[in-house]
Amino acid sequence: MDFSSLPDDFFVKKAQFTRTIYRDEYPAINPQSPALKQAGKVIVITGTSQGLGRKAFAPAFAKASPEAIVLVARNAESLEIAATELHEIDPAVKVMTQAMDIQDKDAVKALYARIEADFGTVDVLINNAGTGKSILPIKDIDPDDFWYDFEVNVKGTLLMTQSFLRLLGPSKPGTIINVTSGAALSVLPHTASYSLSKLVQIQMQRFVALENPNVVAVGLHPGAVLTDLTWPHFVRFSKDTFGLAGGVAVWLATEQAKFMNGRYMGVTWDVDQLVEREKEIIDKGLLLMELQGTFGAQQFEK
Template identity: 30%
Template sequence: MKLQDKNTIVTGGASGFGAGIVARFLEEGANVTIVDFDETAALAYMESLKSDRVHFEYADLADGKSVAELFDRLQTRWSRLDVLVNNAGTTHLPALLEDVSEKDFDKVFAVNAKSVYYTSKFAVPWMKQQAAGAIVNIASTAALSPRPHLTWYNASKGWMVTATKSMAIELASERIRVNAICPVAGETPLLASFMGSDTPETREKFLSSIPLGRFSTPKDIAATALYLASDEAAMITGVALEVDGGRCI
């Protein structure tokens, strides 16, 4: 029960890594708000969780007004916020860097980078009031050891790592910890978009660069998010922790 009675937000909690984090946080006693723009998926997932400590809030995290309204509703519901997981993310399809459309570039940066600016505008003042809080940002090994043809996605995750370190140093005196997780390619619906096509050949190509010989899973990422969000990591801030089976060695 490492998060007993903690109020936690998991963005993109309807699918993939986020869904894994939601389930693990619930097992550890947390109250969890899933924030997602896929209401159908979120409600179906919540139904399967059979918990009265999870609830869903719609928000488009790439839209500042939508995020402001989200925090208005949350502040009516909760008197404090203990943990924020900025997990929602997206990618462009693999392409030569000069061929990625401006629309796709803007989408990637709006969801992967600007959403963190938006959630920080509300979550950080809230955590400052209570002089406590933990923020976990889901970055990627793409930030540390980029693959070709995903350049703008990789760069958005590099942004996430620098934002994490800068947030951590600025917020340390407020007793707010900020850390990032850098997962290697993982078994989620987003994987096919990274690979371009989900075939045995593309899977083999990705797997061949992971020394432990498998993709990451939502359970791997959830275990790491739990640790970084919990008091067990009380002395840890500003790290970008690879969960990558050795990919970045």
């Protein structure tokens, strides 16, 4: 993949949906603003030992003053450091850490049993844990590496979502944010396992939204953020900030964003301009993954 001739903002502009785009935090997504407060809520975030989970989503929700944040990842030592960082932001926020693998069904059940015992309920789930194990062509990729992306990105997301919904119940409002990728919407060479698994995530939230009227489920592309997992050829494009991704995630957990239910969103889009287009987005079925075409025998009848 040779992207050397492309400008640094190529991918941002290619995916632009609002007149204005942002690559850093701005007032409408400031998690400390009264409009975005998460008072009384219990937030569960996976993949919080590093990257977006630790540097974007966890601190942003801590700034929004919830009752508690549950940090989930495999690295226990890094989780404790992340918890300390949240206490420095707001000592009043309760922080629970759980070192586990989200592919482990029994570990996920035990996690939610612990959450229920300590807090009684849940309100927001950020399915952030993910992997892109191989960037080889289809003909060369190890099938086990290919399938590993589905084990983490799809099975892990499914298990976390199921237990969240069961604890939430059928009437209490809740929010699920699946951290997906713009790669799921395009065909980039050598990204098959990652892109396809992220595409499944985008569709999974539609099922969640249809089957659970009390839940708002959204697929969030977190932008081009520079992390340890950034592929080398994407480094110079990675100029979106952790604050941008975190702030948009908090915005999605508010009443303002309910119209985005079942849909895909990029963090660079202006949320105020999205709200302005709410009727258009709903009436025209925008930001949904669907097969386009005219189907049915009646189209051929005269």
